[in-house]
Amino acid sequence: MSPFFPKSQRRLLSAALFASLLPALPLTAHAADLASSEACQALQAKYPQFKGKTLVNALNPHTPGYEALDPKDPSKYIGLDIDLAESLGSCLGFKVTYKPVAFAALLPTLQSGQADLVISDIYATKERAKAADFITYSKVFDGVLVAKGNPKNITGINLSLCGTTAAENTGFVEVPLIQNLEPECKAAGKPAPQLQLYDNNASCIQAILAGRADTYINDVNTVDQAVKAYPDKLSKATAVTLPYHIGIGVSKKNPELRDAIVLALTEIQKTGLQLELMKKWGLDQGAIEAPTIISSDE
């Protein structure tokens, strides 16, 4: 083993292999139940246009837990969002294929018609709702990823970021939040925070490992996964609650799909399936919330 490949990675790889094996069976059973449930049968009758179709889900598969390649079988994607998409598919009678794109390309891909859905750990903000309609399915908790021991003493999106460098992905909601700190930092006589923009989580994590950036603020689950992979080099400084929801993006031209998903998601939550899936992926249980539509006509 060369020094480039720490042992932790090997451990992680095998752990991930086992993790992905275990919950496979009960989920399949659930999916079958779901499809044959009365509510889903009714929905399929109400929205026959989706039945037997194959919908394309655009995703940015760099967020283990939500969506990433299955390290055991890299031809598949796994994660909460994948299970959720499949469950929606079973309930409404459609199949799902996945189209991996850069994070910033998720909504353009939807708008150009190259995808029907965006289920990719994307925060449903008012700004983004101008490009797509969102159906929310979870609250947002962010984590602050820092180098081991938090040498810059970063405590969240606040004055502790002044003069530090944050790595973020292009299009992330954290980007404007960090940029907005500039006047506060100036007022406090401190330099403004610097931003480095990347395309995916892997690049942001690499930026901290390489010492190019001091922090990466993103979904708490992503941060936890990174700390698990590099326990000797990274730590989670703190968790931040952001006033956002994670949502499923649907084209504004397709309100029927949006409404069908609201109803199917409600059913999935009612049966307890979403809770089960979030447990399976180790995501925060308290984060579930009833589906709401976030839309903007601008």
Add this chain to the structure above:
Amino acid sequence: MDLFFHYLTMDYLLKGIFLTLEITVIGLVGGFAIGIVLAAMLLSRHRWISVVARTYTVIFRGTPLILQMVFVYDALPHMGIMLSALLAGGVALALNEAPFIAEILRSGIRGVDRGQSAAGQALGMSSFVLMRRIIAPQAIRTMIPAFGNEGVNALKNSSLASFISVQELTLRSTQLASSTFDFFSVFFASGLLYLMLTGGVSAIQLFAERALDLDRPRDKGKILKYLLPWRKDPEEALPSKPATAEGAALSELLVTPTREDRIARLAELAKGPIAVEIQDLTKSYGERQIFGDLNLQVHTGEIVALLGPSGSGKSTLLRCINRLETWNSGDVFIGGHRIGYSSGGLVLSPSEVARQRVEVGVGMLFQHFNLFAHLTAEENIAGPLRWVHGWSQEAAAQRAQELLDRVGLGDRGDTLPRHLSGGQQQRVAIARAIAPGAKVLLLDEPTSALDPEMVGEVLDVIRRLAIEEKLTMIISTHQLRFAEEVADRVIFLTDGNIVEDGPAYEVLSQPRNPLTARFIRVMSSGQTSALAL
């Protein structure tokens, strides 16, 4: 490094290679197709066509490929064109590669010696034959390294398709790295895979270069037969048999005619039909006038020496006669045909003019020989007979051998021009020009690019031609004694005007025009040594 090897042999990544190759192939094949059209447009005689092509080149060479990919993938659907991700990536790559390939093609084509194009046109080759037989085979050789570069570039550039969701090697690598947190092993493995692919392109390039090397002893391959149809080992320029080796000795033929003989011959020729007629020829380059209302008649069988200082328009006049040059007004007739125009008076295209040269039987010899550099001596003669005149393989080869024997190069048929001396090359060029049975031969300073010791062998061949073939010849030359011996008539050209026109024996010994007199004086004093034949 076990994880590294695990990723290196992982089916998932290896499958990515196929998509990488697919995009690259679509990009290169499409880029070639568009690039050929673009290159043709860039080289077009019509200005607006080349402007359109130039605009395309500026736009697609000047914007980043990643924007072009995103455009094809995300913007075209808004216009109703929905391409699959793979196709969108391939199309964007093709659109991006096309201008680069077009420029390679253009520079390769322009890099082929223009003299060879002129020789091909003078031999009656249509634009297509010229491109296929002369320009393309030579241009391809010079373009291979640049194509190798483009191949490698396209392969690496295909990785940008990862931005539009094509599951090629780069996208697979980044996703795999994200899900395993095993960045370095994954990226080293995919880097090595890319290196193997680009290494393959380099190997193809080197193989192609070697296979097309004209100086390489070779086994005959089928594909290469088009590019190298003849070909044996190269030889050094060996001294060859003198031109007079066969047939009657030159001295027997060249009984210096008496003044009376010459007067009689001129009178006889004057009764014959007119072979070449120039009427009121006017030509200018921009402001500068080359010819103003120039008139000239040459009778069949007449040998005319065109004398005059450099820049007097001798070469241009010869090139007008077979319409390698165009002119502003006036007419040129060869054997009664109006050169450059159809019988209905329409301007002929370059290919039609080539056809016309064949019909009227006008050949040309160039100062710099202009042999086709990639063809052997024999093929230089036989090739045009097959491609232009439709001769059979055997008949053309036989005719070529016969003519090579006559110019004393019977044993050098398999030699490439670059392995022949200047004098030998010009003798091959003479054989090539008369091979199809030319009636009128235009000779543009046939010896002025030769070393002094080779002038004699070429002039000997031309002398024999004059005597044996009974061709109508117009020779621009500085060789006064040669003109005196061979020419029936001497024309003296100054600043595009014929200032003296008369029997050779008269003009050269008793010039009437002071300019002619001075020129003859200067030339004869400077040439005595060089003219020791």
